[in-house]
Amino acid sequence: MTLFAEAIAWIFSPERLLGGNPVSQRIGEHLRYTLIALAVSALIAVPVGYLIGHSGKGREVAVSLAGAARALPSLGLLTILTLVFGIGQAPVAATVVFVVLGVPSVLAGAYAGIEAVDRNVVDAARAMGMTEWQILVRVEAPLGLPLLIGGLRSAALQILATAVLAAYVGLGGLGIYIQRGIALRTYDEMLGGAILIVALALVVDAVFALLERLAVPAGVSGRTKRPSPFRRRALTPATAIEGAG
Amino acid sequence: MTWLGSNVGLVAELSLHHVQLSLLPIVVGFVAAVPLGVLAWRFKLTRGLTLTIVGLLYTIPSLALFVLLPPLLGISFLSEANVVIALSIYAVALMTRSAADAFGSVDPVVRRSAAAMGYSSLGRFWAVELPLAGPVLLAGLRVVAVSTVSLVTVGVLVGSRSLGYLFMNGLQRSIPVEILSGIVMTVVIALAFDGILVLLGRLLMPWTRAETTSRRVARRLRLTVGGGS
Numbered sequence: 001m002t003l004f005a006e007a008i009a010w011i012f013s014p015e016r017l018l019g020g021n022p023v024s025q026r027i028g029e030h031l032r033y034t035l036i037a038l039a040v041s042a043l044i045a046v047p048v049g050y051l052i053g054h055s056g057k058g059r060e061v062a063v064s065l066a067g068a069a070r071a072l073p074s075l076g077l078l079t080i081l082t083l084v085f086g087i088g089q090a091p092v093a094a095t096v097v098f099v100v101l102g103v104p105s106v107l108a109g110a111y112a113g114i115e116a117v118d119r120n121v122v123d124a125a126r127a128m129g130m131t132e133w134q135i136l137v138r139v140e141a142p143l144g145l146p147l148l149i150g151g152l153r154s155a156a157l158q159i160l161a162t163a164v165l166a167a168y169v170g171l172g173g174l175g176i177y178i179q180r181g182i183a184l185r186t187y188d189e190m191l192g193g194a195i196l197i198v199a200l201a202l203v204v205d206a207v208f209a210l211l212e213r214l215a216v217p218a219g220v221s222g223r224t225k226r227p228s229p230f231r232r233r234a235l236t237p238a239t240a241i242e243g244a245g
Numbered sequence: 246m247t248w249l250g251s252n253v254g255l256v257a258e259l260s261l262h263h264v265q266l267s268l269l270p271i272v273v274g275f276v277a278a279v280p281l282g283v284l285a286w287r288f289k290l291t292r293g294l295t296l297t298i299v300g301l302l303y304t305i306p307s308l309a310l311f312v313l314l315p316p317l318l319g320i321s322f323l324s325e326a327n328v329v330i331a332l333s334i335y336a337v338a339l340m341t342r343s344a345a346d347a348f349g350s351v352d353p354v355v356r357r358s359a360a361a362m363g364y365s366s367l368g369r370f371w372a373v374e375l376p377l378a379g380p381v382l383l384a385g386l387r388v389v390a391v392s393t394v395s396l397v398t399v400g401v402l403v404g405s406r407s408l409g410y411l412f413m414n415g416l417q418r419s420i421p422v423e424i425l426s427g428i429v430m431t432v433v434i435a436l437a438f439d440g441i442l443v444l445l446g447r448l449l450m451p452w453t454r455a456e457t458t459s460r461r462v463a464r465r466l467r468l469t470v471g472g473g474s
Binding site: 003004067070071072073074075076077078079080082083084157160161164165168169175178179181182187190191193194195197198201202205 | 396412
């Protein structure tokens with residue numbers, strides 16, 4: 001346990017805050033890589049996922065794509081793309097890898113969110129005269145938002161974990177402490193870096209968990225002030241069946 | 246390509262070691278996750294706790310876990326046990342959620358019928374609930390197997406010998422073919438594990454195959470008749 005005490009001391013030493021290799025800069029790098037890759041993944045995967053969810057076509061392709069991405073070793077992808085793009089272009093290579101790993105999760109979240117919407121609700125929207133675009137934007141997207149955020153959450157964690165490996169292609173981030181610590185056999189640095197990485201992952205996870213909860217529309221979560229007696233009656237199974245008949 | 250020609254032996258040796266490193270975490274993941282899954286599914290009190298703990302474990306990035314485990318367990322930093330234990334933790338974390346879902350997927354009516362037929366709760370578990378949860382358990386185990394095989398490569402950074410060695414060595418020596426052989430072999434091993442699991446599933450659960458074909462027939466019938474959803 002003394003090793004952990006030393007690691008904590010390492011994290012809070014003045015050198016970490018002000019020195020040549022400050023923690024704040026490394027956290028900034030790490031978050032920047034993660035957020036840029038997440039944004040690019042979302043730009044690619046959300047429209048495609050909504051298309052799959054709304055049309056119900058191409059789901060098998062998306063599922064097998066996710067399986068294939070899971071089999072690809074991230075470290076191998078990172079090293080080979082760094083060689084192919086050239087060491088100078090390592091940030092581009094790393095971002096491509098992060099996006100490849102992030103897209104399947106976001107895609108799954110997007111189409112699962114749309115698919116989970118009750119078909120009766122969609123039919124009701126259509127019957128009210130909404131266009132397909134209005135149905136997607138005003139009915140399916142808001143109702144599917146929590147699942148989409150769930151997909152973004154697992155993509156963010158996947159990218160964050162892979163960004164730790166980015167230190168090995170010279171990109172910095174929090175992984176640099178582990179890389180240096182292993183190479184120089186400085187256990188306090190190595191452990192301190194690992195603790196910081198775990199803390200960052202837990203914080204990011206918690207933020208997305210909170211967003212997931214906030215994204216549930218008020219009418220679905222029951223967070224409305226007090227349901228009117230009429231609305232409650234309208235929702236009882238008997239009247240619903242009568243209405244459907 | 247000249248690299249591959251003179252290093253076939255190395256790739257074969259690393260592949261074999263890779264398979265050995267992957268095997269134990271996958272087995273441990275399955276064996277430990279079934280009771281944990283039951284715990285998460287049957288009792289409300291343990292459900293939140295179990296699922297929260299496995300969820301948090303799974304958020305820990307692999308390289309950080311490889312570094313944190315040795316001082317916690319008192320094992321050598323470079324020992325192979327480190328990588329195997331870390332990957333077992335991930336496998337258990339991932340599989341417990343699937344197992345809880347799997348037992349949750351068993352129709353409560355079937356469970357009640359089994360109880361009414363006189364099954365004890367343990368007998369009902371082995372004879373009714375476990376087989377019926379099988380397909381979902383299998384789906385979870387396939388995910389665990391594929392991601393374990395892929396994660397083993399990261400172990401090279403803490404000195405374990407696997408196909409990941411080809412990535413780091415290839416990067417240092419600038420030989421893309423070396424890295425590519427490592428990637429291809431990792432994917433091949435992952436697909437092999439996946440195929441074996443699918444085959445085992447067909448042998449152990451012959452009814453699932455019949456069910457999917459009957460469902461396919463039903464779907465085709467529905468399409469030709471043109472009924473609604």
